[in-house]
Amino acid sequence: SSELTQDPAVSVALGQTVRITCQGDSLRTYYASWYQQEPGQAPVLVLYGKNNRPSGIPGRFSGSSSGDTASLTISGAQAEDEADYYCHSRDSSGNRLVFGGGTKLTVL
Amino acid sequence: QLQLQESGPGLVKPSETLSLTCTVSGASISSYTYYWGWVRQPPGKGLDWIGSIFYNGKTYYSPSLQSRVTISVDTSKNQLSLRLNSVTAADTAVYFCAGGKSNPDFDYWGQGTLVTVSS
Numbered sequence: 001s002s003e004l005t006q007d008p009a010v011s012v013a014l015g016q017t018v019r020i021t022c023q024g025d026s027l028r029t030y031y032a033s034w035y036q037q038e039p040g041q042a043p044v045l046v047l048y049g050k051n052n053r054p055s056g057i058p059g060r061f062s063g064s065s066s067g068d069t070a071s072l073t074i075s076g077a078q079a080e081d082e083a084d085y086y087c088h089s090r091d092s093s094g095n096r097l098v099f100g101g102g103t104k105l106t107v108l
Numbered sequence: 109q110l111q112l113q114e115s116g117p118g119l120v121k122p123s124e125t126l127s128l129t130c131t132v133s134g135a136s137i138s139s140y141t142y143y144w145g146w147v148r149q150p151p152g153k154g155l156d157w158i159g160s161i162f163y164n165g166k167t168y169y170s171p172s173l174q175s176r177v178t179i180s181v182d183t184s185k186n187q188l189s190l191r192l193n194s195v196t197a198a199d200t201a202v203y204f205c206a207g208g209k210s211n212p213d214f215d216y217w218g219q220g221t222l223v224t225v226s227s
Binding site: 033035037041045048088089090095098102 | 171212217
């Protein structure tokens with residue numbers, strides 16, 4: 001079982017804002033990073049650290065954290081944002097890594 | 109631009125050893141700038157971290173796989189390798205190699221290779 005917990009599915013109306021959350025004890029100590037994965041494709045890093053976007057990732061993606069929960073927010077969701085999203089961080093030991101179970105985002 | 113490409117058998121028999129190679133281009137695999145790892149994804153399921161290796165050779169593995177897995181690098185070929193012993197059908201997955209500048213973030217990914225465990 002994963003040490004990071006995500007809702008299996010979330011939906012959002014086109015152009016609206018959606019928040020995808022990730023909960024785990026290790027998030028009280030470590031930041032989460034977030035990956036977007038489209039069907040049949042490799043994951044793409046969209047957020048890392050406190051709230052950093054790799055080059056080429058749109059500004060509508062942002063991150064935050066509070067207590068044991070990290071969040072990925074998409075402000076003004078677009079059709080192309082429909083994908084699976086995974087959080088990723090260290091486990092409680094700090095030396096090993098773990099992924100959340102993933103959230104399937106549907107843009108209506 | 110750093111690129112990664114996995115290669116290896118697409119079919120492995122139960123109880124045998126799964127061996128995959130990841131060829132890195134655009135950077136030296138021995139550079140202290142990067143670290144490397146393997147991630148797998150069973151069909152229809154989520155991502156599963158297998159392990160990571162750092163420039164000094166230090167490795168970390170998933171607790172659930174630690175007794176069966178070895179990750180290593182071949183600096184002469186600029187390749188990353190994965191060996192998983194005593195495989196079962198539960199090891200059937202798409203296997204990705206990945207690289208990053210700062211642990212635990214993976215900035216770069218291969219396209220993935222499907223390995224099926226079946227007799």
